[in-house]
Amino acid sequence: MSRSPAVRLRDVVKRFGPLTAVDHLDLEVPRGTCFGLLGPNGAGKSTTMRLLTGQAEADAGRVEVLGHELPGASRAARAVSGVVPQVDNLDDELTVAENLEVFARLHRIPRAERAAAVQRGLTVARLADRAATPTSALSGGMRRRLLIARGLLHGPQLVLLDEPTVGLDPQIRQQLWSTIAEIRSSGVTVLMSTHYIEEAERLCDEVAIMHAGRVVAAGTPRDLIERSIGREVLEVAGTPAALADIEVQANAGGLRTRRSGTTVAVLDADRLDGQPWARGDLRAPTLEDVFVVLTGEELA
Amino acid sequence: MSTTLTSTPPVTHRRFEPAIVGAIVYREWRVFRRVWFSTAFGSIVEPIVFFIGFGFGFGALISEVAGLSYFEFMATGTIAIGILFSALFPGLINGYARRTEKHLYDGQLAAPVSVAELVAGEALWNGLRVAVVAVVTLFVALAFGVRMGPGVVLVPAIAVFTGFGLSATGAAFAAKLRSWHGIDIIIGAVVAPMLVVAGTFFPLDGLPRWAELVGRANPLYHCVELLRGAVFGFPGFGQTMIHVGALFVFNLLAWLAAVRLVRRALID
Numbered sequence: 181m182s183r184s185p186a187v188r189l190r191d192v193v194k195r196f197g198p199l200t201a202v203d204h205l206d207l208e209v210p211r212g213t214c215f216g217l218l219g220p221n222g223a224g225k226s227t228t229m230r231l232l233t234g235q236a237e238a239d240a241g242r243v244e245v246l247g248h249e250l251p252g253a254s255r256a257a258r259a260v261s262g263v264v265p266q267v268d269n270l271d272d273e274l275t276v277a278e279n280l281e282v283f284a285r286l287h288r289i290p291r292a293e294r295a296a297a298v299q300r301g302l303t304v305a306r307l308a309d310r311a312a313t314p315t316s317a318l319s320g321g322m323r324r325r326l327l328i329a330r331g332l333l334h335g336p337q338l339v340l341l342d343e344p345t346v347g348l349d350p351q352i353r354q355q356l357w358s359t360i361a362e363i364r365s366s367g368v369t370v371l372m373s374t375h376y377i378e379e380a381e382r383l384c385d386e387v388a389i390m391h392a393g394r395v396v397a398a399g400t401p402r403d404l405i406e407r408s409i410g411r412e413v414l415e416v417a418g419t420p421a422a423l424a425d426i427e428v429q430a431n432a433g434g435l436r437t438r439r440s441g442t443t444v445a446v447l448d449a450d451r452l453d454g455q456p457w458a459r460g461d462l463r464a465p466t467l468e469d470v471f472v473v474l475t476g477e478e479l480a
Numbered sequence: 481m482s483t484t485l486t487s488t489p490p491v492t493h494r495r496f497e498p499a500i501v502g503a504i505v506y507r508e509w510r511v512f513r514r515v516w517f518s519t520a521f522g523s524i525v526e527p528i529v530f531f532i533g534f535g536f537g538f539g540a541l542i543s544e545v546a547g548l549s550y551f552e553f554m555a556t557g558t559i560a561i562g563i564l565f566s567a568l569f570p571g572l573i574n575g576y577a578r579r580t581e582k583h584l585y586d587g588q589l590a591a592p593v594s595v596a597e598l599v600a601g602e603a604l605w606n607g608l609r610v611a612v613v614a615v616v617t618l619f620v621a622l623a624f625g626v627r628m629g630p631g632v633v634l635v636p637a638i639a640v641f642t643g644f645g646l647s648a649t650g651a652a653f654a655a656k657l658r659s660w661h662g663i664d665i666i667i668g669a670v671v672a673p674m675l676v677v678a679g680t681f682f683p684l685d686g687l688p689r690w691a692e693l694v695g696r697a698n699p700l701y702h703c704v705e706l707l708r709g710a711v712f713g714f715p716g717f718g719q720t721m722i723h724v725g726a727l728f729v730f731n732l733l734a735w736l737a738a739v740r741l742v743r744r745a746l747i748d
Contacts, residue, residue: 194748196748227748230748233589233590234589234747235586235589235590235746235747235748236747236748237747237748255592255594256592258590258591258592259592263587263590265583265586265587265590267583267586268583269582269583269584269586269587270587271507271582271584271587272582273511273514274507274510274511278507278510281506281510282503282506282507282510283591285499285500285502285503285506286500286503286504286588286591286592286593287591287592288497288499288500288503288592330587
């Protein structure tokens with residue numbers, strides 16, 4: 181059982197009425213890695229996360245978490261995984277310490293170890309001096325830290341982070357990134373969903389790009405970029421008419437382009453040799469380029 | 481900072497884990513420690529209003545009901561109404577708010593918690609809470625001069641036993657609720673008839689036959705009959721066991737319905 185991957189999804193389908201949220205999804209998250217599910221809103225990331233906690237049940241396919249097959253063994257799987265939800269569900273009728281204490285009990289941490297677990301949770305959340313503060317009085321960043329500490333309280337082997345930094349200030353986002361990096365370096369498997377490319381590039385060993393309920397590409401960020409974009413991208417600025425002209429020329433030469441706002445990015449720029457229209461800034465390709473090329477959609 | 485929180489979670493996973501029911505009750509208790517005053521205030525003031533209004537107002541017109549003074553009859557009815565309100569409304573209102581607005585259940589169910597334990601924990605807590613409400617109402621009745629027999633010590637048990645099912649009933653309706661507006665329908669179609677057609681303020685046998693039958697299916701009727709038995713003396717073993725059995729069946733059905741409906745509402 182210890183040799184099974186942290187997460188294994190095989191041909192998983194999940195429908196909500198006429199909408200197919202997860203569409204024949206295959207996914208494998210190796211133990212000990214930080215794995216990113218990347219995709220725009222509505223790609224099926226959150227539904228995938230809920231499938232892994234038994235809070236959604238697949239219509240078809242197999243779902244395995246840490247060797248436990250769901251939904252049957254969902255309880256055993258939940259006992260060894262931790263969840264940091266996208267929608268803040270802290271208990272606002274309780275204090276910071278009580279939130280942790282209740283979850284220590286829900287996870288059946290033995291009575292003798294409970295106080296120590298709550299203390300460690302307060303340390304992880306960096307809220308030791310606010311143990312008796314009602315959670316309703318915490319700032320957004322503090323709440324997110326407490327949610328993470330709550331998810332780690334019982335020493336899980338797998339942590340599911342659903343859009344961990346959505347809606348937070350850049351500064352707080354940086355703090356959380358270092359927390360996530362520490363979780364990963366402690367040997368815990370991390371599966372995070374995000375629509376922030378930078379977050380996935382910085383933190384994840386592997387990413388899977390999701391689009392319309394499927395994985396359209398998976399691998400290390402570097403691999404994905406080299407495989408689907410090449411080594412360089414030429415970013416050309418100009419008027420809408422000039423940009424349209426560049427698109428025509430590039431596409432005629434078999435090069436792919438990506439329009440965003442006031443610029444056109446010419447992909448495969450390493451194959452450009454001194455075309456007169458190709459005047460702009462060369463830059464390194466990003467996962468965002470990969471995403472747009474593979475899905476034909478800009479990230480929100 | 482240490483992020484490795486080493487502890488050894490228990491490895492056995494029973495289908496129904498009393499320790500988790502205990503954890504849910506513990507959560508409610510922590511909240512109650514801060515808000516107990518409003519519960520206590522309501523459970524003192526409400527019976528006083530009923531005792532003055534119905535007890536003295538109606539009591540002046542009616543001298544005796546089913547072998548009791550009207551005041552005694554109505555006082556035990558008031559305890560039952562306190563049990564109804566204090567168990568069904570939290571089950572209903574918390575059930576809806578925690579599912580839709582607070583997302584509390586989403587967090588709890590991501591831990592190794594089952595819907596059956598969640599519903600049982602909240603219903604048990606509401607049962608324990610209404611036992612306090614019932615005892616407070618008893619003291620108010622005592623202050624108004626109601627004489628009580630030794631069976632009165634059974635009142636808290638009757639309150640827990642009825643409160644569990646009423647709270648689960650509230651949770652079951654909450655699971656079907658799509659917006660707060662639906663509560664009006666539940667108050668009109670469920671709470672009002674349960675409150676009135678229960679032998680709380682007047683005996684069932686004066687009602688048309690069909691209404692009397694509806695009343696006998698009302699769990700609050702069995703609750704109020706047991707309360708009268710406890711406070712003033714039980715009618716007989718067989719009759720008492722019918723009430724106990726009816727409440728037992730009610731508790732079981734309400735819990736099963738709540739588990740089924742709440743599960744359907746929370747698990748996609």
